[in-house]
Each structure stands twice: as structure tokens, then as C-alpha cells.
Amino acid sequence: MEGVMNRLVIIGNGFDIAHGLKTSYMDFINWYWEWRLNALLTEQSPVSEDCLCKLEIKNTKDCANWFNFFYFNSYRDLITREWKFPPSDIISGIKENTEDFSVTCSKFFETILQSIETRGWVDIENDYYQLLKKCAEGTDCGYTVKELNDQLAYLQERLVEYLGSIGTNEYKKELHDAMIEFFDPADFSTEGRKKALENIGLDINSLEEVEYNYEERNKLIPERIILLSFNYTATAKMYGNINLDFNYIHGDLEHPKNIIFGYGDELDKDYKDILDRNDNELLRNVKSVKYLETRHYHDMLEFLMSAPFQVLIMGHSCGNSDRTLLNTVFEHENCVSIKPFYHKWEDGSDNYLELVQNISRNFTNMQLFRDRVVNKEQCKTM
DSSP states (O other): OOOOOEEEEEEOHHHHHHTTOOOSHHHHHHHHHHHHHHHHTTOOSSEEEOSSEEEEESOTTTOOSHHHHHHSSOOBOTTTOOBSSOHHHHHHHHHHOTTTEEEEEOHHHHHHHHHHHHHSOOOHHHHHHHHHHHHHTTOOOSSOHHHHHHHHHHHHHHHHHHHHTOOOOOOOHHHHHHHHSOOOGGGSOHHHHHHHHHHHTOOOSSGGGGTTOHHHHGGGSOSOEEEEEOOSSSGGGGGOBTTEEEEETTOOTTSGGGOOOSBOOTTSTTHHHHHHTTOGGGGTTBHHHHGGGSSHHHHHHHHHHHSOEEEEEESOOOOGGGHHHHHHHHTOTTEEEEEEEBOBOTTSOBSHHHHHHHHHTTOSOHHHHHHHBOOGGGOOBO
16 A cells, blocks of 8 residues: 655744734734733823733822823823824834833843834844843842743733634635645755655656646545644644644633743753753743643654655744754654745845755754745745
8 A cells, every 4th residue: 555645734833923913022013012001091100010011190289090081191092092103103202202211121032022113023032031041040130930930821821812702714726725735846855856756656856747637646645644833823624624624832812821921942062051950930831841732743653653744845944942852843853845935025136045054054964944935936925
């Protein structure tokens, strides 16, 4: 009996963004500021504080509390009740008026805001890990590991709340077609092609060779397709069908207690030092540990071991915060091809090179990297 081939579609935040969802961390932080401002509208105290940020009115003679401040300042439209200015701009104005106000942020939140200001984007999980490593060094960094972990947990709660308030029904046929299309042996790695084709009973170099031989061509139909979603939203579920299933490796909004939000890079040179500290608080948000709370990771491993597979990457940056898991997938003996979908901007530039640079960091064997990643000419945009 001839074998089969499967396809693993890795889905990241860019997949949601391609469906019109504002799911970047920067979008989330903008929502957080709006959420804080909405709370200030009824605040009868001059101080509003959570574990991330403290907002304080210093000049209480002119303004006794936040409720009065917003009552006497026209920041909101009285009819639509919408903010007249972006909430982040209102907060910036408050920050700049140091004579009347004080805005104090935790080191973690300050780092997040600096990333947005200087780079125009932020990777909260990476910023968390960098600060965690400083704590692990034992130096006086102005915060404790527990404080850092509590702040990450608080951000996770707010993120779940934010993502639960947005959604989409926008279905993209071109993405679905790419998920289910025939395998093209031209995409396969040199070391994996022979094994993969022998497994399904073919001896060809490209899909074109069996274009009109339907019996042979049908052997290149994926037997199983798994959408390995790193997102929490329900977007991936729109694409499920008989042979196309999904695995929410980091949990989903329907099961918020199982959501994984943290860092997963056991290949990092400092990770062993963290383990050697013998402090479980340092491991509280390490993804490798959190994976054991559900079957999602084991289900993925069973899929990888079941048959040769191709990887499609749709909207995942392949950054270091998922490096442990991605290394397991990319260097697996059954992986025969890694085909990234890249983004192209209106000016003609694209992120293919940046994407494959990120992919390369998930390999320990660079020969495998060069062989398995599909070249740009054979890749598609999304």
C-alpha cells in the first residue's frame, strides 16, 4: 500500500491582519490606553493605577479628580461619545504636562512603549524574556521576577478581552486554495524529495510532469492538512473541512485558561542559566512547560511523525519567541519543504528576505535550512 503526504500550515498574526483584524501588539496597546481613559471618566480620585501604569493629578487645587478633568475638557464628542483624538495622543499630552500630572510606568510597560515609539512595533513576549534574563542574573534591576510575571499575566487578561471584542467573517478563497493545492515536487528539498515521492509511489521532478495524468497527479493531493495556529482568534476555524483541521497550539479565546503567552526559546544561550537558577518563578511563562497543560503539542508531534509533510507559513514572523517549537518542526526528519508566504508592499518592496532570515534562526543545521526553504521565485504573496 502506498503512503501519503501531509501539509502543515503555520498561521501567525499576519494571517489575522490579512483578514482585516487589528491584532498587532501595537493595536492592542492603543486599545489599552482607550480602556484606561474610559475608566478615568468615572474616576473620583486623582490617582488611577494598575500594575502597568499609574496616572496621577498632581495639581488637585485646579482639578480634584479624573472625572472633573474629563468633564471640563472636551476630549470626547458629547453626542457620539467617541474620543476626538487618538487615546495614545491624549495620554502623551498628559505625560508632557509634568507640572500638573505624573505618569509612572513599570519597567516592563516602559520597554513596550519605547519599542512602539522607536521602532513602530513591539514584541511583548521578547521584551518580557529580555527583562526576565536580567532578573535571572541576580542584579538589582528595579523589579522582581514575580512582579514581571504578574504584569505579563495582567497583559494576557487585557489581550484576551481586546481580542474578544473584534472578529471577522472575511474568507479569502486564495488562501484556502493555497492550503489544499497539489504538492509540487519542485518545492521539495533535495534530501527529502526521494523519500517523499517513494512514499506516495511517484518518480517525477515537478507537478507539470503529471498535469494530464489524473491518477498520478491525485497522489500529490495532501492526505491531511493541519492549520497550526499561533493566534487566539477564531479566524483559522473558517477554513476547516473534511481533511483540513486546526490545532490552536497556544490556546484560543474559547478556552482562555489554556492560553499560552510567554517565551519559548530553549536554543538561546542564556536559557540554561535560567534553568540552573532552580527558581520555578523564572519558568512560569516558558512555553515548553506550558505546552504540557493540554494535548495540543502532543497532537502536533503525532502529526509530524505520521508521514512526510510540507510546511506552509502564513503570517508568522518565525521570531525567537517560538523558536523551540519551530525548530522541532523545521528540522524534523519528515519535513520535506518549508514554503513561506511573504508580504509585498505597494512600492514593490517585500519581506521575503527578512522572513527567511528569521526562519534561519530556528535551525541548528544550516545545510537543512538552505535545502528545505523554498526559494522566492516559487513562493507566493499573501
